[in-house]
Amino acid sequence: MFCYQCEQTARGQGCTVKGVCGKEPSTAALQDLLTYAVQGLGIVAHEARQKGVNNNQANRFTSEALFSTLTNVDFDDSRFVPLIKKAVELREAIREKAGLAPAADGPAAFTPADDLEGLVAQGEAHGLKQQDVDPDVESLRHLILFGLRGVAAYADHAAILGQEDDQVYAFVHEALASMWDKSLGVNDYVGLALKAGEINLRTMELLDAGNTGVYGHPAPTEVPLGHKAGKAILVSGHDLKDLAQLLEQTRDKGIYIYTHGEMLPTHGYPELKKYEHFYGHYGTAWQNQGKEFPLFPGAILMTTNCIQRPKGDTPDKIFTTGLVGWPGVPHIAEENGKKDFTKVIEKALALPGFQEDENKDSVMVGFARNAVMGVADKVIEAVKAGAIKHFFLVGGCDGAKPGRDYYTEFVEKTPSDTVILTLACGKFRFFDKKLGDIGGIPRLLDVGQCNDAYSAIQIAVALSKAFDCGVNDLPLSMILSWYEQKACAILLTLLYLGIKDIRLGPSLPAFVSPNVLKVLVENFNIMPITTPDKDLEAILG
Template structure:
């Protein structure tokens, strides 16, 4: 295997024996093979579009299949052969429908008949097999693949709620078809990578419309961190529909529902808040689940990515759904959470009420822009000196305490905007307020970067300046491919002076990194004191 798509990749170079995430070589090779097969499907889909033939089923499947290769989604090798075979079948059917004879590279791929055979094919068609004489071109092709995985995640979430846009699928197919084009030079690849950022902006916009159109715009909401006596189910991941379906299916059953990780912002959605048994939040970020899940006295449901190897003490209590998979863990399909509910009812639940304080969520763009006048007045009056977007992924690698210290040391006349699971480094800090405006504003999940962008654009318009001229600094942490896609979105919008950590992506060559530094003034984080001094003077 060779995988370096996440921030924690072994030795900062690449996992070649076992994934730091727990991914075994067999799974890594099967995921690489699925991406290879999807490149073949995309060659045909791209050519078919030029003849006016578009298949919505191919569009949706491409997104879901790409999403299944993202970090911490599907670790079950038995799930990949069917995806690979379906990819090839769709490629052939679409070619026949469009009257095409696309050949060359992945468009000619035929899957092996056994799991071992597929694994061997995956080893042959991994990241290092992608044609590129120039290492910088190869670096950008890898960056494009990883960005596309993030785009696919957001597009799949939106599609589940009925929101799609062929433009996102069109770019995805064009980009995946380009991966195995040996003729593309550095300029062409830079353009594709930035276009990927624009496609991700569209995907996040779709998901924002899907979530708010279905469940309402988030409102500021206080969320308990303690527990209620009674049976319990913990929901982790990102998917709002799975949570809503579970809430409906558990009504009147005496079970309290808790969020974990990036599900925390769900408490701010009006249509979810209506459920009286939707109680509070348990635990912190994804990388702490083995410790936190081991003592949770109820059933656990994993939606979308974030799963780690389950500990033996709770393996019988954890369930996966959707694209998530782990060998030996019960998988529930089609939104039927009966097995999860039955397990929760059979478990002891919490013995007593506990009070561990609370946190505030629900400061998405509507909530913030609703008090934009007060915010603008506070800036003009000198009460708010600076805004920091301290956001991104959390992880277990040393160095992430930087973000805790940064927030703690940020002066009292500054405001912290945050989103994604990186906030769990400081989400329960009591930072007070400035004239009634909380100093810590939780915008939401990682995909709610769209909200942050809209806030920045609105403030720039109010102050009659560009986003880069605002008293706003972005201090970001990254871990997986959705963070890569968001970074590409920010770059495609021309946003500069981003501080990124805790380490820079291993898939960026020195020349590509130099280009990003010179063009966008991207900086690696240093220390909180040094970075605050550099930003604030």
């Protein structure tokens, strides 16, 4: 196997024996083969579009398939078999309808093996690394591919809530097809990478519209970190619709619902927090499941990416849904647009739950674009008066690899006349820090999930308009952490918007070649983090 799509990849170069995420070589091979099959689907779908043939089933499937290959989503080998075969079936259906000639070779001519062993062997033969490819071209192809996996994740979330745009699907197929176009060079792929950033911006806009259109705009909300005596269900991942269905199905059943990881910001949505049994938040970021889940005395539901190998008694009380999968873990499938969480509820009722109330600190969430723009006049006034000297966007993915304490220390050392915007699970390095406020404006503002990056971008754009300057001219610095491919998509969006001086860590992507990195540095001054003291001094002078 060879995989280097995440920040924690072995030795900072690539996983070759087993994934640091827990991915077995067979799983890696099947993910590579699904990617290969979807590239074949992309080639045919892109060509068919030129003839007026557009298959929405293939559009939605492409998002689901690419999302399935994103880090920490699906570890169940058996679930990749139907996906691989479906990619080929859709490819051939589109080819026939568009009247396209069969391909002679490559992914558009791929025929899957009949059994799992054969599919694994095919996946090993069609891995990420291709022979006789310029390293800079390969680097850019992989940057685009991993970015597409992030775009696909956001597109899937948005489509679940009824928000789609064919230009997103059209570009994804075009970009997949481009990876097998030998006529394209470095400049072409740089353009495609920036285009991926543009398309991701549109995709995040769709997701924002879906979340806020169905569940309302998040409002500042205090979330308890303790618990109530009683039965309990813990919900992790990102999916708001899954949470909403679970809340409705557990109404009046004597079960308290808690969030974990990236579900924390859901407490700010009016249509979710109206449920009285939606109580508080338990635990921290995804990588701490191994020690936090065994201690939770109720059922656990994983709704999207970030699952890890279940430890302790977790296998007896955990369920997956959506695209998440782990071998042997019960999966809740959707039927006719709805999910029946009866099994999760029955498990929660059978488990002891919390025996007594626990009163702990609380944290504030709900500072998405609508909430922040609602007090924009106060923020602008505070900046003009000198009360707020600088804004820091400190966010991104968390992870277990050493070096991430940088983000905790950085936030702790920011001056008292600065404001920290944060989003995604990187915030769990400092989300419970009491940083005070500036004239009633909290110094730490939780914008939301990684899925809410659109909110952070809109806040920056609104501030730039208020001060009649470009975003790069604002007293705003971005200190980002990355782990998986949604972060790649967001980075491409920031580059498309021309954002410069981004500090990225804890390490730079292994799939970015020295020459590609040079382009990023020269054009966007993207740089690695160093130490909190040095970076703060460089930023604030």
